[in-house]
Amino acid sequence: MESNRDIRWEDTAPVRGGDRRRGSEGQGPAKQHSDLGRYLSGEALIGDDFTAEEIAQWFADEKEACFEIRAGMKKYPYHARNWFYGYRKLPRKKFAKVLCFGGGTGVELLPIADRLGEVTILESSSNFKAVIQASYATPNVDGSMLFPDDTFDLVTCIGVLHHIPNVSTVIRELYRCTNQGGIALITEPITSMGGWMAPRAGLSKHERGIPPQLFRSFIESAGFEIVAENQCGFAPINYVARKLDLRPYNSTLLVRLDKVLSALPLPVKYHATTAFEKLRATSVFYVLRK
DSSP states (O other), rough: SSSSSOGGGGTOOOOOSEEEEEEOOOOOGGGOOOOOHHHHHTTSSSTTTOOOHHHHHHHHHHHHHHHHHHHHOOOSSSSHHHHHGGGGSSSSSSSEEEEEETOOOSGGGGGGGEEEEEEEEEEESSSOOSSSSSSEEEEEEEESSSTTTTTTEEEESOGGGGOOHHHHHHHHHHHHHHHEEEEEEEEEEOSOOOOOOSOOTTSSSOOOOOOHHHHHHHHHHHOOOEEEEEEEEHHHHHHHHHTTTTTTGGHHHHHHHHHHHHHHOOOOOOSOTTTTOOOEEEEEEEEEOO
């Protein structure tokens, strides 16, 4: 765990929406792996090198994590951020086939709902009820997807991959399923979100951010072209928002302020243990093209 428990800036703001759960029971995957130093340094991503059995256990542990997190959500807290970094950069057209990866109710798509054709929500939990016209599909435990190659004109993956063990595999599958010329919008935390040796208040058992250099390499290795890459989620804004119960990423003004602060030339240490190290952007938003 991080040494300064009073300044947990990067792991206290919601990522997939709403009120966070209480501390998860049991210990995370680091208990079973001795190479903790490589993971906490950001040199390797815990989960991405797991065996099939370990992946299956992780999947079972995280299957209902988002539903439990969103259960108390009164209003989706990221519309302004998603628009600023993602939706406003989309081509002005209707998207015939859309994949909302891990999208829960599909609420993240509401700002562009009038431009969407057939929407599929790939979701592990069966408890969500769609707020847009959409069909549901169930993900495979190993990260593979049942869709044919070149299926979707638009893919959204908003704060989902950090709940998944084999991130590089899933990104390759997202690429495979995206149509030629199609767009993928992906945003995720890029910090450790705390250590994994003990339960973390407000987080599910296994979630962790993706080290930025590894994230970029996964994306490029899959074949995506990076159209835009913006770091966001400046840690002190997250901290103040949590203390005051605010939703800064539903405000265009605060999203713009966050962009300025997140662009400051501050080092992004994956696993921060001091207040100064935590003074940085905590997430990244990608616009990708196949």
